[in-house]
Amino acid sequence: MAQPSTADLERIFREEYGRTVAVLVRVFGDLDLAEEAVQDAFAAAVRAWPESGLPPSPAGWLITTARNRTIDRLRREASRQDRYAQAALLHARGEPAEEGPVRDERLRLLFTCCHPALAMSARVALTLRLLGGLTTAEIARAFLLPEPTLAQRIVRAKAKIRDAGIPYRVPDEADLPERLAGVLAVVYLIYNEGHTASTGQALVREDLCAEAVRLARLLAGLLPGEPEALGLLALLLLSESRRAARTGENGEVVLLADQDRGRWDRALVAEGQALVRECLRRNRPGPYQLQAAINAVHSDAPSTAETDWHQIVRLYDQLLAIAPNPVVALNRAVAVAEVEGPAVALALVDELKLDRYHLFHAIRADLLGRLGRTGEAARAYETALERTANEAEQALLRRRLAGLG
């Protein structure tokens, strides 16, 4: 194998971080120790690989090196009566050394990071740190938080995992659906954080989306019997397929109706749609599968006018039945407008209690505009403008307001 470049090493470390940490957590039963061990092995790899070339299995090399170097270090410390080192050594003794293909331990670690006993913000940070291999600085930048705040959040979460005895385990069959829903929610939140906000550095934001897709792929791959895991992956892929079309030349938001559909990523669309078909075949619908199915209908259509809106309304009906939520009802009303006209849709929208949500007012404004009630539409756009601080969204609303004529 050729001598790896620095870029090669960085890519490998990023890709293998979650897997190596997950295996070493199993070996030592301790998160901090696992992370130290992996960083130590990465440092050893930086020294060794440019000379020796890449080993046949970089992950296997990293795991074996991390394990052996840490056991050596612990032995030295254990002789000094360090209880902590002794406990970790005792734990490691029960674990066989890696031979052959490396077992994938990431699922167990993911369930630990997304444990319901941890706050949502801690789950997101831990998942990105331990499974995504993002640095605390990168995560802090992505969430617009001071780095010490983010670092402390991770330290606290790790301490709770250790002190409260949160296990490294995939939950029992009985608890799996509920716990999996919690994991999927974390992945979806990571994706939305990367996808929605226009603040923050674009590159880091795209990292969040890419990481969420990677995690969704991991979950779908390791839990192929769980259709909601497939559904989330399909939803993210279909949403990703529209990334290039979603922003205009000057970074402004382009709505679905106005997007250049030729710029949609056809490979992602095809992969997402195939997953949706697989979900349909399983016939165990859930919220992510239904949202993915709605996206798949859009992806099928050459234009807004040629979209199968009847099908979309039916899917929203199903979604509302399983997961009643005013925002879903609002989106359903948008589809109803295409089938039954803006007057019927407006009546539905007016029943919703979403006064603080800017899109509620933006959608009302659009429907009022289509009904020729221009004055009311303008007022609704102004209310929407007051309800969002997002500059790209504000620019879009101002354009719509100006376009009322």
Added chain:
Amino acid sequence: MKQYLLSIYQPTGGVPAPDVLAGVMRDLERLNQELRAAGAWVFAGGLHSPESATVLRPDGDHVLTTDGPFAEGKEHLGGFTIIRAEDLDSALHWGRRLAKATTLPVEVRPFQDEAGD
């Protein structure tokens, strides 16, 4: 094995109707039997009302004695159960059962030391 304190918080003032209370006591007794059978039971007990409490506060060489609970609040510690459990998931499983039996919020908190067994 770890040990966990399951604290039961109840609203201050107002006592449930006798038949409601009898149902709760029956469910609690059944849960305690299950805890014992599973080898998870360490201790369980209900407390008298906060008005029955006395607080002792060190003050130089003396210790001051005052009537009433340490902190007045809308909720107070009504009782607790100590269990032995493999990990938090197992402790939360028992905690959930306790919350259902008592119809009250339950706080699950780990002890610092491992249970000797």
